[in-house]
Amino acid sequence: MELRVSLSSLEISEDLSWHQNTSALVRKTKQHRYFLKSLKKAHLSLGILTSFYCYIIESILTNFITVWYGGSTVCERKALQRVAKTDQRITGTQLPAIEHLHHSRCLRRAHNIIKDSPHSSYKLLNLLSSRRRYRNIRTRTSRFRDIFHLPSPY
Template identity: 40%
Template sequence: MVVDFRKHPSLLHPLTISHSPVSKVDSFKFLGSIISQDLKWESNINAILKKAQQRMYFLRQLRKHGLPQELLVTFYTAVVESILCSSVTVWFGAATQQDKHRLQRTIRSAEKIIGAPLPSLQDLYIGRSRKRAENIIKDPSHPAHTLFDLLPSGRRYRSLRTKTTRHKNSFFPTAITLLNS
């Protein structure tokens, strides 16, 4: 898969490994996330929604059989929310508003089934991004550790300079903003 956002991309020669040609694809699944060559996450979100809807069936069945609300929330967190938040720090910033609304609609459906408020996808994203950023800061061997540079005051982190919206909505600028707030 080739990811190239230049206005005039150069022609790439066919790639061979051990005298075998490597096929070019438009998207592929990596660690459970579907990555497309334009770095849009619609196919990944569609797959997440499909899995979440399949698991919502079980939540409805448990509610129908009279499971207590606390256990329904635990089941939702373990089975449905874990699907919705799979690699959320990677794709959420670049997701379209329409896709975010579709995901949030699934959470609202779960709230109605359970009868209790659940955290929004935005809140889950913020919490997981902050936690991931804190773990990167604690680990000096992490490749991204140097991106979290403290200002001379020692209280805030230096903002990353971004030229594109794609980069601005990515994990690192967002994480630095969350840590500074």
């Protein structure tokens, strides 16, 4: 029996794997690649091609990335990176890696939580005595440390 929960475009399976989510993201980005190739054939500038990638394709790839990227497998991450590399060849410019996008989005999210004291996760982000790093949760494996928490519905 396969149980699927879908939050807008985030798919979670019964076994808590992200395979369905990443395959859906890859499929969506491949559909939008047609338009990127059409813009390339029209001999538009690199700036327009890069902007199209950032606004359309990258926004699809980074949908809820702070939630699912930490729990995805190496195979799924490579599939997503392959999409970015192919689009990089089409645009002819250096595009950010998926891992870099995940890291920057998590940092931005943590900074927003730190600024908002009534936020439900504000208490989870405690500074260490050095005042330069935040306390990390203690776990036996890195699985739970890599996963950022779900967005609050409010």
